Amino acid sequence: MNLFLTIAIIISGSLYTWASYSNLYLLKYITKPITTILVIILAFFQEPDVYDLYKALIIAGLFFSLIGDIFLMLKSDKFVQGLVSFLIAHIFFIIAFSSGFGPYLEISYLIPAAIYTIIFLWILLPKTGKLMIPVTVYALVLLVFLWQATGRFYYLAGSSALLSFLGAILFVTSDSILGYTRFVKKSIASTFLIHVTYWGALLLIALSI
DSSP, rough: HHHHHHHHHHHHHHHHHHHHHHHHHHHHHHHHHHHHHHHHHHHOOOOSSOOOOHHHHHHHHHHHHHHHHHHHSSSEEEHHHHHHHHHHHHHHHHHHHHHOOOOOOOOOHHHHHHHHHHHHHHHGGGGGGGGGGHHHHHHHHHHHHHHHHHHHHHHHOHHHHHHHHHHHHHHHHHHHHHHHHHHHHOOOHHHHHHHHHHHHHHHHHHOOO
């Protein structure tokens, strides 16, 4: 089942990317939510490696990611609504990563992510205008998200923790490219890079169940 769904996710995500570059709007609006729905289905069929609460929290985070997808693909600018949806998703992921064995409060795991966040906000914030506060809040939540994923990987050191850690790194990468593309400079490769890292992140987080 995992292999079948993973292949379906790759195909659907590839169709979305092709539709985006080819201006096939109907196909784009269909394949974007379908790709994330397929990830949710994969998560649903996972047998929990740790405990049932972790699975429920991850699925909740994936669901709010789907809502964020829908907001961000609308023709009218729903960036703030999408940002709030993904912020809620990250809160669920943070609770999942830190539940049972955490929270993980070692500063040594926080420092690298904090340095990256400070540098990125220094580049981004002058371009965000009225969105400075929501972007800052989101970046700080994303920082905690990566911090807890790192702590979970360090303490548990199993395949589940590794997958969630790698997923967190990809999620931060995706959001960084998205933020840079929206506020600083667009690139022809940005759509591809944003969604490869984004759905890769969701897939790894779903497989960490």
